[in-house]
Amino acid sequence: MTFRLGLTGSIGMGKSTTARLFAEQGCAVWDADAAVHRLYSSGGAAVAPMAAAFPDAIQDGAVSRDALKNIIAQDADALKRIESIVHPLVAQDRADFAAQAQADILVFDIPLLFETGGEARVDAVAVVSTDADTQRARVLDRGTMTEDQFNAIRAKQTPDAEKRARADYVILTDTIEHARAQVQDVIADIRKRMAADA
Ligand SMILES: CC(C)(COP(=O)(O)OP(=O)(O)OC[C@H]1O[C@@H](n2cnc3c(N)ncnc32)[C@H](O)[C@@H]1O)[C@@H](O)C(=O)NCCC(=O)NCCS
Ligand SMILES: Nc1ncnc2c1ncn2[C@@H]1O[C@H](COP(=O)(O)OP(=O)(O)OP(=O)(O)O)[C@@H](O)[C@H]1O
Structure with missing residues (x-):
C-alpha cells in the first residue's frame, strides 16, 4: 500500500x-514548483503553449519568470491564463511520478x-x-x-x-x-x- x-x-x-x-x-518527494521549472525550461512542455499565449514571455527558447512577473504586474488576468496552461501539464508530471515511485x-x-x-x-x-x-x-x-x-x-x-x-x-x-x-x-x-x- x-x-x-x-x-x-x-x-x-x-x-x-x-x-x-x-x-x-x-x-519519495514530488515538488510542484520544480515541475513548473522543468516545464518552463528549454524543451519543456509549457514552452510552446506559453509562446502562443504570451510571446513576450519567451527568452532563449524558455519561459522567463521575470518576463512573466512583468506581464502579471500589468495584466490582472494573466495569472489565471498562465495557470490554465500550466496546471494540466503539472498534473501529468505528478501522475508520471506516482506511477514510477517506489517508497511506501x-x-x-x-x-x-x-x-x-x-x-x-x-x-x-x-x-x-x-x-x-x-x-x-x-x-x-x-x-x-x-x-x-x-x-x-x-x-x-x-x-x-x-x-x-x-x-x-x-x-x-x-x-x-x-x-x-x-x-x-x-x-x-x-x-x-x-x-x-x-
Ligand atoms: C508567478 C511566477 C512567474 C513567479 O515566479 P518566481 O520564480 O518569482 O516565484 P515562484 O514560482 O518561486 O513562486 C513564489 C511563491 O508564489 C507562489 N505562487 C506561484 N504561482 C502562484 C499562483 N498562481 N497563485 C498563488 N501563488 C502562487 C509559489 O507557490 C510560491 O510560494 C511563477 O510562480 C509562475 O509562473 N506561476 C504560475 C504557475 C503556477 O501556478 N505555479 C504554482 C505551482 S503549480
Ligand atoms: N524549520 C525551519 N527552521 C528554520 N528556518 C526554516 C525552516 N524551514 C524553512 N526555513 C527557512 O525559511 C525560508 C523559506 O523556506 P523554504 O524555501 O523551504 O519555503 P517555501 O515554503 O518552500 O517557499 P516558497 O513558497 O517561496 O517556495 C528559507 O530561508 C529556509 O531556510
Whole structure:
C-alpha cells in the first residue's frame, strides 16, 4: 500500500525545507514548483503553449519568470491564463511520478494544494506554518521579490489560519530540529494508520 501525503503552506513558510526532511526519512518527494521549472525550461512542455499565449514571455527558447512577473504586474488576468496552461501539464508530471515511485509514503509538495482542489487526490495533508512576520522576512530576505509582489501572491493564497484548520498535520518551521522531529512524528503516525488499514 502507498500513502499519499500532500505538503503545503503559504509562500515562504518552509515547504521545500520540510520536503527535504521527508526525503531524508526515505519518503519519495514530488515538488510542484520544480515541475513548473522543468516545464518552463528549454524543451519543456509549457514552452510552446506559453509562446502562443504570451510571446513576450519567451527568452532563449524558455519561459522567463521575470518576463512573466512583468506581464502579471500589468495584466490582472494573466495569472489565471498562465495557470490554465500550466496546471494540466503539472498534473501529468505528478501522475508520471506516482506511477514510477517506489517508497511506501509519497509526499507531494504543492504550494496551491487547497487552491486547486488537491486535497481530494491525497490521503492526508500536512501544512507548514510560522508567524506572519517570519514569513514576510524570509521571502523578502531572498531578494527575488518586491514587497508588492509578495503581497499580491499572498492575497491569492488561502490564508494560513484556514490552511492550518483544514490540515491533518501542522508542522511549525521555527527551527530545523523541531521541524525534523515533527516530520518523524507525522511519518510514525502515517505508518500506524497504514498498519491499521492493512
Ligand atoms: C508567478 C511566477 C512567474 C513567479 O515566479 P518566481 O520564480 O518569482 O516565484 P515562484 O514560482 O518561486 O513562486 C513564489 C511563491 O508564489 C507562489 N505562487 C506561484 N504561482 C502562484 C499562483 N498562481 N497563485 C498563488 N501563488 C502562487 C509559489 O507557490 C510560491 O510560494 C511563477 O510562480 C509562475 O509562473 N506561476 C504560475 C504557475 C503556477 O501556478 N505555479 C504554482 C505551482 S503549480
Ligand atoms: N524549520 C525551519 N527552521 C528554520 N528556518 C526554516 C525552516 N524551514 C524553512 N526555513 C527557512 O525559511 C525560508 C523559506 O523556506 P523554504 O524555501 O523551504 O519555503 P517555501 O515554503 O518552500 O517557499 P516558497 O513558497 O517561496 O517556495 C528559507 O530561508 C529556509 O531556510
